[in-house]
Amino acid sequence: MPFDARLKEEYRDKLVWISGVGQGIGLAAAQRFHALGAKVIGFDRQFSDLSVLHRAVECDLGAPEQLAQQLDTLIAQGLAPYNLISIAGVLELGDLEQLTLAQWQHCQHVNSTAVFTFLRACTPHFKQQGTGAVVTVGSNAANTPRQQMAAYCASKAAVTQLTLTAGLELANFGVRCNVIAPGSTLTPMQTGMWQDDQGAQRVIDGFAAQYKLGIPLQKLATAEEIADSIVFVASSLSSHTTMQVLTIDGGATF
Structure with missing residues (x-):
């Protein structure tokens, strides 16, 4: 059976x-x-394409207690997930001595604590379901330090290990947990970090001066390319893959 047909049958x-x-990446x-x-339940503060969503859940991913209540309500309504895909992320830039505690905490809450909140809420369901997949979008910055990105790098390192640990705990229940680690x-x-129309070329x-390598493939990834990898890793096409980090950065880190 062709891959597309298998995926449509599965989802x-x-x-x-x-x-x-x-x-x-989340929209893609x-x-x-x-x-x-699939019936997609999407989480965010605002939405640009409601047509692809079965339900839009307006939430603040930086407010874990409020988020936990919303997730518990969805599960009680019989809307627990087959797949849990965590993509939301924020970037807080600044040298260590300039970075504020509020910036640090915001980055940790959205990039890491929110994923913990999702996993904690969904784990009992996944164990009972005995199948399914968790995919977390981390970053190649989890293993490669970047100047002025201490909060971001730390949050992505944390969420990477969180997801891999969840994979170890859920493996005996047939649930797979993997990390997609994009680069630029x-x-x-x-694009919010670019100062002019040469931003893309500078990244490539x-x-x-910042000890940051360029991209050997000579291009930035598109959101759609990362989304394709998410679908593959989440699906039964990748049924024997768990507790892995798939880095997709055009060779920027090696």
């Missing part, structure tokens, strides 16, 4: 939770899963 009417669906992933027939991707988070070339 027909399946509930897939995706955080960060308002834009970028929602569109991919919707096209396969053409999203609003990336690298920043020698």
Whole structure:
């Protein structure tokens, strides 16, 4: 059976939770899963394409207690996920002595604590379901330090190990947990750091003064390329893959 047919058979009417669906990789992933027939429940503060969502959950991913209540309500309503895809992320820039405690905490809450909140809420369901997959979008910055990105790098390292630990705990229940680690991707988070129309080329070339290599493939990733990898890793096409980190950065880290 062709891959597309297998994916459509697997995802027909399946509930897939995706955080960060308002834009970028999260939106691209929602569109991919919707096209396969999944019922996507999307989480974000605002939404740009409601047509691909079975339900839009407006939430503040930086407020874990409020988020936990919303997740418990969804599960009580019979809307627990077949797949849990955590994509939402924020970037707080600044040298260590300039970075504020509020910036640090915001980055940790959205990039790491929110994923913990999702996992804690969904773990009993996953154990009972005995199948399914967790995919967390981390970053190649989890293993490669970047100047002025201490909060971001730390949060992505934390969420990477969190997801891998969840994979170890859930393996005996048939639930797989993996991390997709993109590098520079053409999203609003990336373009927001550019000062002019040469931003993309500068990222591709690298920043020698900051000890940052360029991209050997000579291009930035697109949100759709990352979304395709998320679908693959989450699906039964990758049924024997768990507790792995798939780095997708065009060779920027090696």
